[in-house]
Amino acid sequence: MNAEDIASGLDEMRDDIVAFTREILSIPAIAPESGGEGEMKKAGRILELVGDWGFDSIERYDTPDYRVPDGRRPNILLRIYGRDRSLPKIWVFAHMDVVPPGDMDKWTGDPWTLRVEGDRMYARGVEDNGQDLVSALFAARSILRSGIRPKRDVNLFLVADEEVGSKKGMVHILEKHGDLFSRDDLFIVPDAGEPDGTMIEVAEKSIMWLRIRTSGKQVHASVPDKGVNANLAAMRFLVEIHDELSRRYPEKDEMYDYPISSFSPTKRDANVPNVNTIPGEDTSYMDCRIMPGYDVSEVLEYIRKRAEEHSRKHGVKMEIETMQYDQAAPPTPPDHPVVKIIKDAVKKVYGIEAKPQGIGGGTCAAILRRAGYPAAVWSRMEDSAHMPDEMALLSNYMGNAKVFVHIFLS
Numbered sequence: 001m002n003a004e005d006i007a008s009g010l011d012e013m014r015d016d017i018v019a020f021t022r023e024i025l026s027i028p029a030i031a032p033e034s035g036g037e038g039e040m041k042k043a044g045r046i047l048e049l050v051g052d053w054g055f056d057s058i059e060r061y062d063t064p065d066y067r068v069p070d071g072r073r074p075n076i077l078l079r080i081y082g083r084d085r086s087l088p089k090i091w092v093f094a095h096m097d098v099v100p101p102g103d104m105d106k107w108t109g110d111p112w113t114l115r116v117e118g119d120r121m122y123a124r125g126v127e128d129n130g131q132d133l134v135s136a137l138f139a140a141r142s143i144l145r146s147g148i149r150p151k152r153d154v155n156l157f158l159v160a161d162e163e164v165g166s167k168k169g170m171v172h173i174l175e176k177h178g179d180l181f182s183r184d185d186l187f188i189v190p191d192a193g194e195p196d197g198t199m200i201e202v203a204e205k206s207i208m209w210l211r212i213r214t215s216g217k218q219v220h221a222s223v224p225d226k227g228v229n230a231n232l233a234a235m236r237f238l239v240e241i242h243d244e245l246s247r248r249y250p251e252k253d254e255m256y257d258y259p260i261s262s263f264s265p266t267k268r269d270a271n272v273p274n275v276n277t278i279p280g281e282d283t284s285y286m287d288c289r290i291m292p293g294y295d296v297s298e299v300l301e302y303i304r305k306r307a308e309e310h311s312r313k314h315g316v317k318m319e320i321e322t323m324q325y326d327q328a329a330p331p332t333p334p335d336h337p338v339v340k341i342i343k344d345a346v347k348k349v350y351g352i353e354a355k356p357q358g359i360g361g362g363t364c365a366a367i368l369r370r371a372g373y374p375a376a377v378w379s380r381m382e383d384s385a386h387m388p389d390e391m392a393l394l395s396n397y398m399g400n401a402k403v404f405v406h407i408f409l410s
Helices: 005-026 040-050 130-146 170-180 230-248 298-316 337-350 364-369 393-407
Strands: 056-059 074-081 090-095 115-117 121-122 153-159 186-189 199-204 206-215 262-268 283-288 317-326 355-359 375-378 391-393
Touching: 005 040, 005 337, 005 393, 040 074, 074 130, 090 130, 090 337, 090 393, 121 393, 130 393, 153 170, 153 337, 170 364, 186 364, 199 364, 206 230, 206 298, 206 375, 230 262, 230 283, 230 298, 230 317, 283 298, 298 317, 298 391, 337 375, 337 393, 364 375, 391 393
Parallel strands: 090 153, 090 186, 186 375, 199 355
Antiparallel strands: 056 074, 074 153, 115 121, 121 391, 199 375, 206 283, 206 317, 262 283
8 A cells, every 4th residue: 555545545534524623623722812711622622533543642742821721731742653763753733723703793604613515614713724733633544544654753743822922832842842853854834825735835034013103292183383293294104114115125035925025004093083183193003024134123223213313303203112023034945855745745636836935924834943943834725714704625625634645654
């Protein structure tokens, strides 16, 4: 029996995959920051379901968290031992937590009850990250049922807390249990991808979110000369700094989906409630996605310098506060072995050429890369995460599971 035969055997598990998905998605696994009780109930049900599958080891690396009923956040490691345990190991990280449903009026069904309509499946977490958590587990199950030992160790880590920063999940594991890993191992995070499955994410931009507070003087709109319009000063600054930053940091790399840095004014807080008042306060925000070659601290220093100059010129006081500040992690080399095994597996299952790319968004693969572990992100997905009526294709569940079979047996 070869990898193709084992992958084909997944077709017989189609109903089991749907039933498993229905079971685990019926249990909300929401972080306490978002009003939830964590992932423990979901983790417990997963362990009940996979307990007799034949994993060589099932281990726990839970994180203390006094905010949840159990006092812990679960991190589960499921292992299949390879024939040669000295070879670099395969690690797949999938997260159990999900985001809240949001506005329930925008859902056409219960977010915690899986709906299957043809190839489409709807529920909170059905794509993020239920799709590839289930796909990886069933790829492992198909190998275990075959009796074939993979050449190298295969490790599936089901982690907590990805949606709000991973401190109780991947960060905890790397800080407290880093001896589990070798820098030669192969790290895969199936948490982002394209509908056609052609993107292997190997690099991310630096991310900086800014809150820009502008203070002027509030007056009646009929006498604007007696006040200082914080709104107007802020708008002028946002336009000027957007254009200046784009010129100052022009680096371009076509490997990225948006190949240059972006400095986007986004949100603005409400100021005065009426039309006929000149606002004395303004709070605006910028989302900056910066190419890895630039030092984020230098970009921030330049923005603050320009804000001081703008303040003196327009008679306002501007304060720049960072809300998120992440220097890009070192990219995974496009020719790294983990990229090759994903490319080969995707080609065998989907018949397409996947290629390494960079993205402007952030994934928890960056946590691995900062720790010195080259990680690749891959999935074939519809990109409906966090939306009402979150949706995934059952055909992607099946196809991605087959891709994982080929990866695990590489």
